Amino acid sequence: xxxxxxxxxxxxxxxxxxxxxxxxxxxFGFMLLPCLNTLAQIFTTRDAAGNIDPLAVIRFFLAGNxxxxxxxxxxxxxxxxxxxxxxxxxxxxxxEYFDIKGAKVLRIGYMTTLxxxxxxxxxGYLFLYDSDGILTxxxxxxxxxxxxxxxxxxxxxxxxxxxxxxxxxCLFLRNAIRGIDYNTVEAARNMGAKPFKVLLKVVFPTxxxxxxxxxxxxxxxxxxxxxxxxxxxxxxxxxxxxxxxxSSVADEAFPxxxxxxxxxxxxxxxxxxxNILTAYERKGxxxxxxxxxxxxxxxxxxxxxxxxxAHIYAYVLFVIYMTxxxxxxxFAFQNYPAIRSKTLSFDQFTLINFFGQxxxxxxxxxxxxxxxxxxxxxxxxxxxxxxxxxxxxVLSAIAAALACVIVVVAVNxxxxxxxxxxxxxxxxxxxxPWLLPTILICYSYRTYFNTDTVWYVFNTNLYYRENxxxxxxxxxxVVKLPxxxxxxxxxxxxxxxxxxxxxxxxxxxxxxxxxxxxxxxVLPSVLAVFALNFNALFTEYDMxxxxxxxxxxxxxxxxxxxxxxxxxxxxNVNASGRRCASTVFIMVISALILYLVYGVGARDLGxxxxxxxKWKRRFAAWRGKLPGGKPADKANAA
Amino acid sequence: xxxxxxxxxxxxxxxxxxxxxxxVKEGEFFTFLGPSGCGKTTTLRTITGFIDPAGGTVNxxxxxxxxxxxxxxxxxxxxxxxxxxxxxxxxxxxxxxxKIRKLKKAEVDQKVREIARKVDLTDEQLxxxxxxxxxGQQQRVAIARALVTGPAIICMDEPLSNLDAKLRVQxxxxxxxxxxxxxxTTIYVTHDQEEALTLSDRIAVFNKxxxxxxxxxxxxxxxxxxxxxxxxxxxxxxxxxxxxxxxGLAKDEKHFxxxxxxxVNQPAxxxxxxxxxxVKDYEYYGLYIKYHVDVxxxxxxxxxxxxxxxxxxxxxxxxxxxxxxxxxxYPA
Numbered sequence: 001x002x003x004x005x006x007x008x009x010x011x012x013x014x015x016x017x018x019x020x021x022x023x024x025x026x027x028f029g030f031m032l033l034p035c036l037n038t039l040a041q042i043f044t045t046r047d048a049a050g051n052i053d054p055l056a057v058i059r060f061f062l063a064g065n066x067x068x069x070x071x072x073x074x075x076x077x078x079x080x081x082x083x084x085x086x087x088x089x090x091x092x093x094x095x096e097y098f099d100i101k102g103a104k105v106l107r108i109g110y111m112t113t114l115x116x117x118x119x120x121x122x123x124g125y126l127f128l129y130d131s132d133g134i135l136t137x138x139x140x141x142x143x144x145x146x147x148x149x150x151x152x153x154x155x156x157x158x159x160x161x162x163x164x165x166x167x168x169x170c171l172f173l174r175n176a177i178r179g180i181d182y183n184t185v186e187a188a189r190n191m192g193a194k195p196f197k198v199l200l201k202v203v204f205p206t207x208x209x210x211x212x213x214x215x216x217x218x219x220x221x222x223x224x225x226x227x228x229x230x231x232x233x234x235x236x237x238x239x240x241x242x243x244x245x246x247s248s249v250a251d252e253a254f255p256x257x258x259x260x261x262x263x264x265x266x267x268x269x270x271x272x273x274x275n276i277l278t279a280y281e282r283k284g285x286x287x288x289x290x291x292x293x294x295x296x297x298x299x300x301x302x303x304x305x306x307x308x309x310a311h312i313y314a315y316v317l318f319v320i321y322m323t324x325x326x327x328x329x330x331f332a333f334q335n336y337p338a339i340r341s342k343t344l345s346f347d348q349f350t351l352i353n354f355f356g357q358x359x360x361x362x363x364x365x366x367x368x369x370x371x372x373x374x375x376x377x378x379x380x381x382x383x384x385x386x387x388x389x390x391x392x393x394v395l396s397a398i399a400a401a402l403a404c405v406i407v408v409v410a411v412n413x414x415x416x417x418x419x420x421x422x423x424x425x426x427x428x429x430x431x432x433p434w435l436l437p438t439i440l441i442c443y444s445y446r447t448y449f450n451t452d453t454v455w456y457v458f459n460t461n462l463y464y465r466e467n468x469x470x471x472x473x474x475x476x477x478v479v480k481l482p483x484x485x486x487x488x489x490x491x492x493x494x495x496x497x498x499x500x501x502x503x504x505x506x507x508x509x510x511x512x513x514x515x516x517x518x519x520x521x522v523l524p525s526v527l528a529v530f531a532l533n534f535n536a537l538f539t540e541y542d543m544x545x546x547x548x549x550x551x552x553x554x555x556x557x558x559x560x561x562x563x564x565x566x567x568x569x570x571x572n573v574n575a576s577g578r579r580c581a582s583t584v585f586i587m588v589i590s591a592l593i594l595y596l597v598y599g600v601g602a603r604d605l606g607x608x609x610x611x612x613x614k615w616k617r618r619f620a621a622w623r624g625k626l627p628g629g630k631p632a633d634k635a636n637a638a
Numbered sequence: 639x640x641x642x643x644x645x646x647x648x649x650x651x652x653x654x655x656x657x658x659x660x661x662v663k664e665g666e667f668f669t670f671l672g673p674s675g676c677g678k679t680t681t682l683r684t685i686t687g688f689i690d691p692a693g694g695t696v697n698x699x700x701x702x703x704x705x706x707x708x709x710x711x712x713x714x715x716x717x718x719x720x721x722x723x724x725x726x727x728x729x730x731x732x733x734x735x736x737k738i739r740k741l742k743k744a745e746v747d748q749k750v751r752e753i754a755r756k757v758d759l760t761d762e763q764l765x766x767x768x769x770x771x772x773x774g775q776q777q778r779v780a781i782a783r784a785l786v787t788g789p790a791i792i793c794m795d796e797p798l799s800n801l802d803a804k805l806r807v808q809x810x811x812x813x814x815x816x817x818x819x820x821x822x823t824t825i826y827v828t829h830d831q832e833e834a835l836t837l838s839d840r841i842a843v844f845n846k847x848x849x850x851x852x853x854x855x856x857x858x859x860x861x862x863x864x865x866x867x868x869x870x871x872x873x874x875x876x877x878x879x880x881x882x883x884x885x886g887l888a889k890d891e892k893h894f895x896x897x898x899x900x901x902v903n904q905p906a907x908x909x910x911x912x913x914x915x916x917v918k919d920y921e922y923y924g925l926y927i928k929y930h931v932d933v934x935x936x937x938x939x940x941x942x943x944x945x946x947x948x949x950x951x952x953x954x955x956x957x958x959x960x961x962x963x964x965x966x967x968y969p970a
Binding site for chain 1: 686688708709710711713714715717718719721723724725726727734735738739765766767768769770783787
């Protein structure tokens with residue numbers, strides 16, 4: 001019997017052609033061409049006579065103040081590597097390795113950055129340390145001569161980012177420490193090594209690969225920092241790129257080309273660092289050879305002085321982590337006068353920062369009492385804020401879903417064509433945005449699609465009016481593709497290859513076996529990726545700032561504005577209150593997502609069925625207790 | 639029933655199967671036995687349709703199914719990992735194939751419950767997730783799922799390899815009983831000789847993409863056709879030249895004898911030859927004892943039933959009785 005060749009009109013072939021066309025369109029249209037255009041901008045600068053001068057920007061870069069931005073970013077990145085690692089390693093050792101009293105509470109405090117990060121965290125720190133922040137106001141009471149604007153510039157950015165960037169340590173270094181075979185520690189102790197020696201010679205070497213990855217990621221984060229430098233006033237690359245992108249030739253020399261150059265420099269750094277990281281990861285160090293791992297037992301610090309110091313250090317860090325969170329939560333439920341005077345009081349408790357509107361009475365310069373109707377408004381009653389929340393919600397949800405759908409289809413194809421060139425090409429093209437800083441992609445979109453000459457988007461200016469929302473969705477999607485690919489590919493790896501064979505053997509077609517067997521297995525991971533991407537995009541700042549316009553005003557931008565507009569002309573009087581309420585809202589959303597992803601989503605069918613049965617039993621028992629209700633055992637029997 | 643004719647399978651330049659010819663009779667329990675990478679699973683996957691052979695044909699009941707799509711072959715499979723769908727309940731796993739065939743709900747339900755009864759799965763177990771079942775119960779689900787669609791043949795790819803030794807023996811017996819009850823033609827893949835010998839009606843021994851021998855367990859064990867089969871199946875002694883000379887065996891051949899054919903410290907009977915040796919070591923298994931006896935520098939192993947009286951310790955001198963009739967000889 002001869003095997004029939006698939007026809008060009010068969011559904012499989014149509015899908016193949018459509019899929020190939022889509023991925024080619026996505027890669028060239030929304031990844032490669034816009035970035036190449038940015039690269040071209042650098043070398044196509046025109047001089048006063050209108051001639052192209054390819055090296056003009058480079059000369060300008062070398063002669064002007066542009067290296068300052070680069071140096072500032074590098075300085076921040078280098079310092080962050082040190083401070084984040086010191087704090088990150090400390091908090092993980094204090095909660096996982098050493099026996100510190102109250103470690104569970106400390107861990108919760110240190111992990112608050114998982115639900116409270118980005119622009120929300122920076123504005124939270126500002127609420128505490130700004131010129132009219134709680135702490136500054138309190139300190140000014142004690143030291144009247146102190147500079148109220150002390151929390152600004154490099155030190156403020158370094159301090160804020162140090163505590164903001166330890167989330168990865170909390171997740172990955174914690175897992176690495178928990179993965180240590182305790183028998184190796186015991187063996188070292190048995191051979192006479194003192195606890196500190198064990199930590200240095202046995203424990204640390206196993207953590208080096210994780211620490212190396214974390215260091216590289218921290219360096220890149222520092223280099224590409226955006227929200228902290230913008231809000232705290234520090235001249236680094238990213239804010240400068242956004243500023244230049246919005247500038248015109250009338251104000252300064254070739255701003256777009258300079259922005260392009262800075263983006264490309266950033267991209268070069270990122271590419272080099274990621275290559276180093278990948279090369280290092282390939283070496284695959286320190287794999288445990290233990291067949292039966294013993295669980296790590298927390299180490300007591302035997303020296304009483306060292307033990308006391310460790311406890312003090314742990315709790316000081318806890319206070320630094322928790323103070324902004326606690327203050328923000330408390331002040332989110334305080335009215336405008338309480339927030340303004342930075343005093344907490346039960347009498348001033350209110351929900352106005354979340355819901356409803358109030359009139360605001362104020363004295364004018366001429367001493368007249370005036371009332372602004374509805375000037376005090378809650379987070380969910382303020383049209384501007386609600387509009388931005390809705391917009392961010394919709395754009396983030398669409399982009400997160402789009403990234404998941406694209407990646408699921410792609411990964412399924414990659415796995416079906418394992419080892420073939422076309423699968424490798426597809427995989428690398430989806431990983432391409434990982435090599436580029438977010439700002440480069442966004443800046444490239446902003447400049448490349450800000451014309452009506454791009455034929456493959458039907459000559460539509462995508463930066464014009466509402467079109468910018470489509471551009472934001474595309475940028476969000478493209479930027480999130482590499483993360484989605486890495487996570488979903490890992491989920492596909494976990495699928496037993498025999499499952500698809502079994503489904504095919506039982507009569508299912510490729511499509512049916514994918515939809516009914518493989519997809520349900522990877523669905524929890526896909527939903528987790530969707531939720532994590534949504535969470536990150538919902539309050540995303542870097543891209544929002546680049547695409548900022550009245551038609552694309554995202555939630556992060558509104559939060560940023562809340563830092564500046566407080567009480568101006570009697571408008572937006574309780575911006576600080578709404579800022580606190582916003583942070584609480586974001587923390588609730590993030591916590592809910594993390595619970596759904598790592599709590600509910602991580603359960604398999606067996607665990608879900610058991611949980612369902614447990615709830616049924618509880619319900620039956622509860623009904624049994626109610627007057628007239630069935631006794632629990634009868635209900636079970638029934 | 640099943641006929642493989644000159645099957646050749648290639649992976650790139652590598653030829654995994656070279657002209658495989660096998661005939662399996664209806665209702666037979668037929669085993670593909672061999673070491674890892676010998677081609678037994680490849681042959682099974684060729685029958686089930688997961689691999690397209692580069693040459694040869696697969697016939698079932700005289701019909702060429704070489705290029706028939708997997709889903710249309712009507713061959714059930716029990717996979718090494720069982721490949722039970724983790725997102726479905728036991729019931730849904732078994733019903734999967736029936737639903738794909740678009741059977742009515744009532745019919746699906748009836749068939750699922752019927753097969754579940756036959757493989758000893760309770761109604762309560764049917765509602766569980768597969769992860770909530772034990773290894774043995776999972777195996778029964780896999781068998782039920784493979785059988786529920788009424789396949790003509792069932793293929794099993796090392797279904798016992800993931801289980802512990804005790805459960806493996808227990809399920810082996812259940813498997814054999816089930817196969818007899820259903821009377822279905824079964825092709826079984828394993829690298830475990832004991833499993834193959836206890837379960838099979840006939841065995842094909844694979845080596846490097848070739849079939850070395852096809853035969854009943856007794857033929858394979860006692861009359862191994864090649865040196866490879868002789869060495870692969872069970873434990874064996876290669877006889878040293880001085881012993882073979884004494885026994886009057888051909889000089890230009892290699893000679894092997896099974897452990898249980900050598901008798902320790904027992905008077906030689908007609909046709910037997912005795913050689914002296916010293917016990918170097920022994921392994922106490924309870925049911926029997928395995929002796930390692932040094933015969934002029936060559937270690938010969940022998941197995942003696944444990945009678946509770948005789949136990950020869952290290953250093954003890956013993957005599958070994960061997961018969962030329964028990965020796966298997968192959969060209970050197």
